[in-house]
Amino acid sequence: DEPGTELAVVSLPSYACQRHTPLLHHNTVLIDALSILAENAELSENEGRGVAFRRAGALLKSLPQEIRRVEQLRGQPCLGDHSLRVIKEVLEDGVCCEVETTKESRQFKAMKALTGIFGVGAKTADRWFREGIHTPSDLQRSGHNLNRAQRAGVQYYDDLNQPVRKAEADAIGLIVEKAVSEVLPGAKITLIGGFRRGKETGHDVDFLITHPEEGREEGLMAKVVSWLEAQGFLLYHKTTRNSYLESKDGPARPPSNMDRFERCFSIFRLSTENERRITQTISAQSTLLHSRTEPSPQTNDQAREESSMLSQCSGSRSWMAVRVDMVVSPYSQFAFALLGWTGSKLFERELRRWAVHERAMTLSSHTLYDSTKRQYLRANSEEEIFALLGLEYIPPCGRNA
Ligand code: 8DG
Ligand code: MN
Ligand code: MN
Numbered sequence: 001d002e003p004g005t006e007l008a009v010v011s012l013p014s015y016a017c018q019r020h021t022p023l024l025h026h027n028t029v030l031i032d033a034l035s036i037l038a039e040n041a042e043l044s045e046n047e048g049r050g051v052a053f054r055r056a057g058a059l060l061k062s063l064p065q066e067i068r069r070v071e072q073l074r075g076q077p078c079l080g081d082h083s084l085r086v087i088k089e090v091l092e093d094g095v096c097c098e099v100e101t102t103k104e105s106r107q108f109k110a111m112k113a114l115t116g117i118f119g120v121g122a123k124t125a126d127r128w129f130r131e132g133i134h135t136p137s138d139l140q141r142s143g144h145n146l147n148r149a150q151r152a153g154v155q156y157y158d159d160l161n162q163p164v165r166k167a168e169a170d171a172i173g174l175i176v177e178k179a180v181s182e183v184l185p186g187a188k189i190t191l192i193g194g195f196r197r198g199k200e201t202g203h204d205v206d207f208l209i210t211h212p213e214e215g216r217e218e219g220l221m222a223k224v225v226s227w228l229e230a231q232g233f234l235l236y237h238k239t240t241r242n243s244y245l246e247s248k249d250g251p252a253r254p255p256s257n258m259d260r261f262e263r264c265f266s267i268f269r270l271s272t273e274n275e276r277r278i279t280q281t282i283s284a285q286s287t288l289l290h291s292r293t294e295p296s297p298q299t300n301d302q303a304r305e306e307s308s309m310l311s312q313c314s315g316s317r318s319w320m321a322v323r324v325d326m327v328v329s330p331y332s333q334f335a336f337a338l339l340g341w342t343g344s345k346l347f348e349r350e351l352r353r354w355a356v357h358e359r360a361m362t363l364s365s366h367t368l369y370d371s372t373k374r375q376y377l378r379a380n381s382e383e384e385i386f387a388l389l390g391l392e393y394i395p396p397c398g399r400n401a
Contacts, residue, residue, distance in 0.1 A: 016346060022061070025060070033099045036103055037086065043112070052083065106134065110134035114135075119149030119152065120150055163201035164323070168320075172322060172324055183224055184216065187211045189208070190207065190208045207324070212331055217329070221263065225239055235267040235321055241262055242262040260366070261337065261365070267321050272317065333366050335384065354391065358390075368385060
């Protein structure tokens with residue numbers, strides 16, 4: 001044995017929000033195996049099982065060293081019998097039978113391909129799978145009626161299944177910044193989601209928008225979307241208005257984990273030419289905000305035509321479709337929205353679980369409610385929210401659970 005491999009690792013705290021989970025870690029092979037089983041559970045709508053595998057994976061991501069023997073994990077939380085069995089098998093045999101079988105299964109492959117279509121969730125994909133539809137092409141041939149989101153999802157399938165790179169996220173950031181400053185001077189945008197956690201690629205780009213004067217942000221999303229649409233930047237968008245003020249069940253308890261901000265799920269048309277120019281502009285430390293070099297307006301129909309033409313003669317693409325999420329928050333809720341939308345999804349879930357079980361508090365992307373004091377707690381920064389929860393501050397790069 002190499003020296004050091006038998007060293008017991010200090011036992012880590014069990015909630016992911018109590019520890020740092022870096023982007024780069026030491027147990028990729030084990031985590032990949034557990035992620036397959038988590039994904040399969042999620043696609044089978046077995047949420048509890050999915051979370052168990054995700055928690056086990058996140059624990060391994062937090063470990064400061066590579067695990068060589070399962071005994072090194074003795075005393076660690078979050079590792080159930082099933083996860084330990086998988087880990088042991090991978091360490092001893094290089095692969096885990098259950099993981100390999102899952103990866104190769106027709107159902108798993110089909111469910112992944114179908115839920116890879118924007119607008120298609122596990123329920124719909126499962127129904128289609130039972131009808132013998134296994135791929136997006138099967139779906140197109142089936143003649144099923146698709147909703148607007150799903151039609152866009154099929155149309156831009158290839159682009160949307162390419163990882164979005166940081167440079168592209170930055171290019172879109174400048175476009176959104178321009179849109180926001182045009183329709184409401186003084187409004188601010190923040191890059192959230194995976195890119196804020198330091199990821200170099202993502203499945204989409206997420207932005208949070210606010211204005212320092214409370215109330216000025218009302219109706220902002222519709223204006224931003226109109227501006228973007230008029231400039232030809234949007235291939236698809238669905239805007240949901242703020243339902244926070246109308247809620248009857250109290251702000252700390254929105255239905256499920258969905259929040260009630262004004263938001264927009266969209267697909268951007270990012271000109272690759274534009275991206276190159278913008279990236280150059282960023283490196284030159286200047287800003288696009290005052291230049292007059294937007295791409296010429298183009299209608300959705302033109303874009304669509306171009307898309308189908310280009311898919312026939314690939315290699316000469318001048319633009320790409322990119323998923324973009326935008327959320328607008330009132331200034332007073334900004335810190336909560338920032339914390340709630342930075343992720344990861346598991347980190348968020350762990351924060352809420354910690355709040356309820358360890359502090360008798362309810363955390364949402366709007367507020368923090370203290371059930372013992374029966375009052376809402378205000379906060380102006382993420383640091384303050386961690387402090388109110390009795391947690392050490394974990395910066396975004398440590399939230400990659
Ligand atoms: P990726 O895109 O890089 O693949 O990963 P990500 O950025 O971490 O995932 P995401 O799916 O874009 O979600 C970003 C964060 O936004 C994540 O922590 C969960 C959060 N989020 C949603 N939908 C909602 C919602 O309806 N309410 C709240 N509060 N948060 C949400 O995705
Ligand atoms: Mn994201
Ligand atoms: Mn998103």
